[in-house]
Amino acid sequence: MFSLLAAPMALASDEERKLYLSTAFGPPISTADNRGFFDRLMQQACARIGYQVATDQPQAERALMLANSGVNDGDGPRVESLDNLWSYPNLVRVEEPLLDIDFVAFTCDPGLVVNDWKSLSGHNVAIVTGWKILERRLTYLSSLVKVKDVEHLLRLLKYGRTDVAIMDRYSGLDAAGRIGLEHCRIADPPLDSRTMYLYLNIRHVEVAGKLAEALRAMKQDGTYQHIFQEVLGHVDAQN
Amino acid sequence: MLTLRINFLNSAPTRYRTSNGLAPRLILYILLFSSVVTFFATALQLYFDYSRDVRAIDSRIAQVRDSYLKSMVLSLWSMDYEQLRSQLEGIQALPDMQYLEIELGGEPLLTVGSQQGQNLLRESYPLKHHYRDQGIYLGTLHVAASLDGVYERLRDRVLLIFGSQAIKTFLVTTFIFLIFQFFVTRHLQRISHHLRSRRFGLPPADSPPLTLNRKPSPPGQPDELDDVVTAFNEMYSRLTHSYEQLSESKDRLDLAMRGANDGLWDWNVDAGKAYYSPRWKHMLGYEDVELEDTMHTWFDRIHPDDFDRTTDALQQHLENHTHQFECAFRLLHKDGSYRWVLSRGQALWNRDGSPHRIVGTHVDITAQKEAEAALAQATRAYRQEQEQRLKAERLACVGELAASIAHEIRNPLASILNSLTLFTRGSLEGDDRDEVLQIVNQETYRLQRILNDFLLFARMRQSDIARHDVIAVLGDAVTSLRMSLPEDSPVQLSTRFHAERCLALFDRDQLCQIILNLGLNAAQAMPAGGTLTISTSTALGCVWISVTDTGCGIKEEMLDKVIKPFFTSRENGTGLGLPMVVRILTQHDTDLHIDSSAGKGTTMQFSLKLA
Structure with missing residues (x-):
């Protein structure tokens, strides 16, 4: 287990009140220059409660471990209910959703029909390593390829090395634009849709409440929508 | 003539078996040595191979640490277990890598391979990732490399080495066997066959020298076998010569023994065996086969009275206390009588001084012993007769002496009786009476002198011979002689000594007596005067003393008589002077020499041993 003793302690001074957050999502949810949706949302929300924030993108499960162990202060966006929450007893949820995310199937085969999870049977399917929600759903597949990121996932699809690539809609569309993936489509309806939340280390339980209020306030004053439109609006328009 | 035909090897030929031959033993030793060398060389090589393989495994484990650990940490950080497994499987695919495990909190996260087996080299590496200035512990990589492969390769290598070595050794030893057979063994067999077939005493044509059946060596470049052949032929020549000498010597001995009619005996003390020649047995009346060749045959026949003396003499010689064994004793003859034999022998001793062998002869001296007995008996009879004769002569001499006295x-x-008769008649007057008394006095004095000389002669003491200076003693004797002569003696006394001092062995007083007697005799032989000379000289280890006078000399017919007792030509002489001188000189182991010429003088000479 990660050592709690190694976790940085929250400091009292304002200059040093900074939250280290991790996310399993890449662009456009979170980017290396902290200009993703999650990055900007957290920067705004935390600023409202007097915190600075820094985000990075470790591997999804590693991100949970880091937050649970206190190396990081929190992790998100995560689904509403972590199935293996008992493995992360040190996480508390910020009771205000960050966004809704659809898990969709990308395919370049026009004849391939993907209606639900069962329809993937008999096809070559690829997912990103660490997406537990997907791994559990696809255990029945005989051919499941796992790669390290969304971009890699779509390259498999681009070069015909998999029939279907499953990921969240925003990341898939953003990555498809970056690698120039054409003649592919997103199967409709989504395979799953989830409301995503932020989880903080238990030592920030008080911050979690403040942060939830800040998020709600941002939604009320339009700040949330403004950020969403700026970062995810063009992706949402490609759909 | 005794003819000897002795085999060069007296023992029965000993045939060797092929398995005992030199070549098989050579092969055996080569095999043994080669096996030992192979064993140790293989062990050394296996040790180095083992060390090298273990080092290689260590190197691979180090390679895992240096080359794989970083990427594995990244994979583990990103929870990419598929990649991590691939990496572990890639590591396991390395030679001898058996088991890899990533463990976290005591629980295995990923395992590849099996931990089964006992010969494992284990190593563990902590997996840490630096994140936000912290070293995040991700788990521990356990690596286990198996030595089974190493051992299996060693086994394969052992089999390969031993197999190849066995084939190589077989080929090499077979080649050596053939080479040894060709170059050595067959020649040794020929030499052996030649030695067995060789006989002494054969003509040279029937006894060719040893040669080998092979190409001759280059001149001046003989090899070992040539040297052996040359040495053998030279040895055979020397042995032939020695054999001839021995044969000749044996013939000579045999002839001598038969000519001397001696019996030969030979006792090997070490082996406890004895040998008696036929003649030895014939002396005791037996044929050659009738007596056993043991020492009991001899000792059981010794006369009981001679047994201890004989065995003592033999023991003394066997213990090297005497140079030769020699003893005469009696042996029991077959007819029950005893025969005298003279046994002589010479022993040989071992280095430790113990007797090894003694050889000798028996001579039948029965006849000699019988002759000796007869001679001894005759001698005893002769001595008895001689003693009786001497006793008679002595009695006659005593009678003669008594008559002389x-x-x-x-x-x-x-004269005394007549004078006393005249006195008793009382008819003597004046001067006659005085004259008769003077006659009685003179005759009485004469009787006294006769009796004194006789006593001196009869009771002569034994000479006390010691070392004295002859010249000094003679000087004293001459002085006594000069005083014994009348003052008006016309004799001129002179001395002529060869040296001032001369040591000799004699009785001092008796030498004075001799000089006095001889001097007085000489002086009395010169009543009209003359020269009496006492002189000395040395010759033949003696000092010669001469008493010379220039008197009337001794008639030749009187020379033998003058030394007899009571012979005298003088009116007042007793005739005991010269016999006394002769007896003294006899006790000095010397004689009196008399050289006399009538009318010219006499020289009495005797010698004394120089000291």
């Missing part, structure tokens, strides 16, 4: 004292006694 009676004769010598008869005249003085008669």
